[in-house]
Amino acid sequence: MTRDEITQAVLAARLERGLSWQDLADAIGKPVVWTVAALLGQHPLDTGDAEIVTGRLGLPRETIPVLASVPMRGALPTAVPTDPTIYRLYEVIQVYGPAIKEVIHEQFGDGIMSAINFGISIARRDHPAGDRVVITMDGKFLSYEWPS
Amino acid sequence: MTRDEITQAVLAARLERGLSWQDLADAIGKPVVWTVAALLGQHPLDTGDAEIVTGRLGLPRETIPVLASVPMRGALPTAVPTDPTIYRLYEVIQVYGPAIKEVIHEQFGDGIMSAINFGISIARRDHPAGDRVVITMDGKFLSYEWPS
Amino acid sequence: MTRDEITQAVLAARLERGLSWQDLADAIGKPVVWTVAALLGQHPLDTGDAEIVTGRLGLPRETIPVLASVPMRGALPTAVPTDPTIYRLYEVIQVYGPAIKEVIHEQFGDGIMSAINFGISIARRDHPAGDRVVITMDGKFLSYEWPS
């Protein structure tokens, strides 16, 4: 089975068995966003975690070494996402991207927020006018440094 | 002057006068990310704020009604951003976008995080292994609703 | 079966069994545009509705949890639609999009018509020079609001 076929199988098995993503994350003791990303083919699982997850989902054992290998990353089928939930994140970059860049440079200097030494979490904020999604990205600042 | 020419003039005048973005945000009492986005042509300024800002930057008064009008939004010159600081945000969508979607659906139901009723802030988190950029997005959850 | 395979199966079964889209919409008591969109993979069905629909179409029961899950949305195979019936909608955006934007801003202020809290209906208007298609979009106005 290729990585893509395994991702399809994960999606189908999870729905069929009625498992939540949180169930799978709890089973391996990892944050839920990380776990979903990994199962959608964006991160390798430890072999032990891959065994647990494939057990829960009823996937064949041959998928374990594939799930444990570093994947070819990139989850969007088109350069500009079409799904509205994902598109809003792209819209944020279109509207606020250069502003984020300017503020990072003003507060930290020349460099970037790492997307590798990086975590992301999603929380619910109660609000009388309607609850809110709060996404927190936490990445190490990396300054441009030329090696000596 | 077109909106694009005004944006170029803002960028040049800010550097020439040695003003920080924070200075300009403080002058109008608005959050800094919002202020930079507005000055880069992504949000309208109140006429009063436009007067203050053009005063600080030494821009001609004819720019005020333009700065106060709703702009044609979209700040990226290419669909996939080339600037590394901005690209990392795009990479986050490539790697975590579908996972964010799944977690929002699992925790909130079918819908999106609004990018309109929405704010974004940037903070510094001290860390012994290197300080971190923390970006917090806070958008109202909007569930799919068919009007009756 | 993946979502795409289910969509193909829905299309084939509907034709084979001679069911109209209206039949399927009536069976679940939902508006017809919404029903077609859902069956083409753009909205989740309630499990009960999915049971009814798969019964009518003779689809296997394993498709029910997939039809009931939130799909990855986006129905066009190309960024610019090639089908003439759909292209005319795109042409409307090319010709009237910026005008719609200006009028919304003039009448409502800075913001958007939601495509999430949103419904759409199609009606026939009799006309001596040839009947007319009337498409009504009804979306909540969302004004740009920065959370406090």
Place this chain on the structure above:
Amino acid sequence: MTRDEITQAVLAARLERGLSWQDLADAIGKPVVWTVAALLGQHPLDTGDAEIVTGRLGLPRETIPVLASVPMRGALPTAVPTDPTIYRLYEVIQVYGPAIKEVIHEQFGDGIMSAINFGISIARRDHPAGDRVVITMDGKFLSYEWPS
């Protein structure tokens, strides 16, 4: 002046003189969406109307024959619109386009809603949970017909 330069001049003059689009539409007795589209370079104005409008906006008389000529249409700078207000219309096509197609075919037969014999209007619908934008498109149904 080229058509694009005239469009830029219209935008600047309208803001500078504090005229609303509705003012300009009323001045020529045309629907407001049509008027804005025309002034943004998507429709020709009658010479008489062009004289009125250029008078209100203080544009040079040499712009009149250009405003009165049939323009090269197409108002979006990118194939997929980046402005959020306009993007929502594109998103509607991504999510509902094929469904609209199916319903038109089921109710009218094989053909299209014309975008030429076509009008569009925007109305406000009061709603206790927030007012709504109602966009009504009204186009002649054209059935596929092979000439004899």
Place this chain on the structure above:
Amino acid sequence: MTRDEITQAVLAARLERGLSWQDLADAIGKPVVWTVAALLGQHPLDTGDAEIVTGRLGLPRETIPVLASVPMRGALPTAVPTDPTIYRLYEVIQVYGPAIKEVIHEQFGDGIMSAINFGISIARRDHPAGDRVVITMDGKFLSYEWPS
């Protein structure tokens, strides 16, 4: 079978059985360009015609309702055609498209040649320097009309 698979089957069966497109057009009494377009998935066939054609081609009866349904149109695999015979038509638009537009506007006014109320035929014109392909497009003129 999906529409694409049926198109593939039509192409294979026609070659295998040694049928010309004209044979198939004659069998159903339709113009040959229309017939080929329909069999390549661009127009629906009447059920009766679909029965005749599938009989000649030896296709299974389950293809009949699919051939009789309105297809998702658009036959080119890339936005710019690569096949030289088809590319020349695209080149004609690149070289003469704006000129055709200007002449239509000068002779008919503001509007379009319909591609829906439209027919196309191909004829051979004998010529001493080499025979010529004459393609005649015949579409109803549609003037821009705003409904009242």
Place this chain on the structure above:
Amino acid sequence: MTRDEITQAVLAARLERGLSWQDLADAIGKPVVWTVAALLGQHPLDTGDAEIVTGRLGLPRETIPVLASVPMRGALPTAVPTDPTIYRLYEVIQVYGPAIKEVIHEQFGDGIMSAINFGISIARRDHPAGDRVVITMDGKFLSYEWPS
């Protein structure tokens, strides 16, 4: 002046002077579609014709050698045309392109309709249900031939 600037100047001068394209074509005794294409930068004019045309339009004499030189052809600003009048021609290729190809091959053999040894004309066909645009393309058939 570059070729593009001359094209802009032609368009502006024609409108300002109230000349029809037919007037200009008659002045040089050439078919009108050809004349418009040439003046829009798609064909070279004979020097004599360029003198006549620039005289009528009041263009500077330095434009004559440019108008008389072979241009870099290709008149569309985007690969898929956005103007509705021109788009319909593209739509014809999307819907009928492969069918035209098949019929040319069936009637002429393997080869193409030349777009170089080629003419195009536009005529009006009166029709009780609305007059029609008839576009006739007439190109030499070129069969694939491998030189010996």
Place this chain on the structure above:
Amino acid sequence: MTRDEITQAVLAARLERGLSWQDLADAIGKPVVWTVAALLGQHPLDTGDAEIVTGRLGLPRETIPVLASVPMRGALPTAVPTDPTIYRLYEVIQVYGPAIKEVIHEQFGDGIMSAINFGISIARRDHPAGDRVVITMDGKFLSYEWPS
């Protein structure tokens, strides 16, 4: 079998049987570049040649009418080729394309080198600093001619 599947089968069978392209060209007495192009789906083979070739390659007889039919041409999977050997030809167009155009116009007048009445050959030129690939393209000059 579709044309693409046949092309895959040709590639596999040739390698498995250890046949050179020259062997196949010699078997049918055609130039080698033409033969390879034909077998890669860019030209039809005569039925007799198709019989010979399928015999050598051990392909099923049902492939013969497909190989003998005019194919949908265009062999590159991407608009800009990625394979280095093929890319160099594209680079030649990027660097020399407009120069070739100017020289053809200066030496022949306004027109093109036909790619239909056209042949191409590849030869080896010995050279002390390393042998050279000499590609010769030979196409009929076609001048722009408007039919009368």
Place this chain on the structure above:
Amino acid sequence: MTRDEITQAVLAARLERGLSWQDLADAIGKPVVWTVAALLGQHPLDTGDAEIVTGRLGLPRETIPVLASVPMRGALPTAVPTDPTIYRLYEVIQVYGPAIKEVIHEQFGDGIMSAINFGISIARRDHPAGDRVVITMDGKFLSYEWPS
């Protein structure tokens, strides 16, 4: 003046002064295709040659060091060329590119025809059925070699 502005100036001056490309090539004793490519911004001229050429064309002396510097190469404004004369070269790659690749590999081994150690010439071949353009490309064969 930027390189692009110089290219525009070269084109205009050549036409105005009635110089052929061959005249300019003869003036510097270089092949004509090379000379045109260089003057269109694809190759540096020796300073001496740049002096001669700018003299003939009446360009300012400040253009000499720019003409003598290595340019940023790539002469096509779009990835797929729209000009018919240049497009035919692209079509040759679409139809014959993979065949050329196979024949080079069969005759020379794994490698490429260099586009750097490379020359190109254009000749006229008289032919009773119409003269022919013969383009000869002559590039060093470079085999894949891994350095030790």
Place this chain on the structure above:
Amino acid sequence: MTRDEITQAVLAARLERGLSWQDLADAIGKPVVWTVAALLGQHPLDTGDAEIVTGRLGLPRETIPVLASVPMRGALPTAVPTDPTIYRLYEVIQVYGPAIKEVIHEQFGDGIMSAINFGISIARRDHPAGDRVVITMDGKFLSYEWPS
């Protein structure tokens, strides 16, 4: 099996058998980057090496002639890579590409670093602030030379 299927099979078999890329490179005595590139379909293997590798991986013998043939090169599924590890190399070209060009021209003259007579190696450099990846590219300088 097509080349792509063989590449998939290599990837799956390597993981299943727990072989490192270095194991496979050692087995055939080739540099590891070259070996991985070859097994991912970018270089041909000698038949002897293909026998060794397919033996280690347990692939069928019919894959040997395919692995030994020159492949259609180009390993990226999208023009801009989405995988972060590979994207960083693209980012290097975006940020440093024109600078590399200028320095090569200043130090070597007009020409390129060959990607054919070329090798690449990866080494680890220990560093107290974190180990470093050192990628060394070594390509023959090729100066632009016009053959005589």
Place this chain on the structure above:
Amino acid sequence: MTRDEITQAVLAARLERGLSWQDLADAIGKPVVWTVAALLGQHPLDTGDAEIVTGRLGLPRETIPVLASVPMRGALPTAVPTDPTIYRLYEVIQVYGPAIKEVIHEQFGDGIMSAINFGISIARRDHPAGDRVVITMDGKFLSYEWPS
């Protein structure tokens, strides 16, 4: 002056004054690749260095704060570079990119070579068969780490 205009001015002034890039790098005591990248708008210069450089190049003092600000990075005008010298670097990613990824993962684990904490140098390696360009990239390895 915008950043782009300054880059154009740098290029023109350097050629006009006959300064090498090495001269400019030496003047500020920085590596030459870094210096060229900075002057082409990819890195900020220290204010002191900007003063030195603008002095050497004779640029106006108003360019200093722009040169000292963090630029919007990304130097390629097209996603796939057209210049042959730069294209070869892109070709290396097409041919070796996935192999580099695999080897980095095998030798370092899951992560990337940083393009921020990163340097690049170019050296000449003498070789009897022709000197070679050696490009060394040296970037910190960053392993995927989820913050706690």
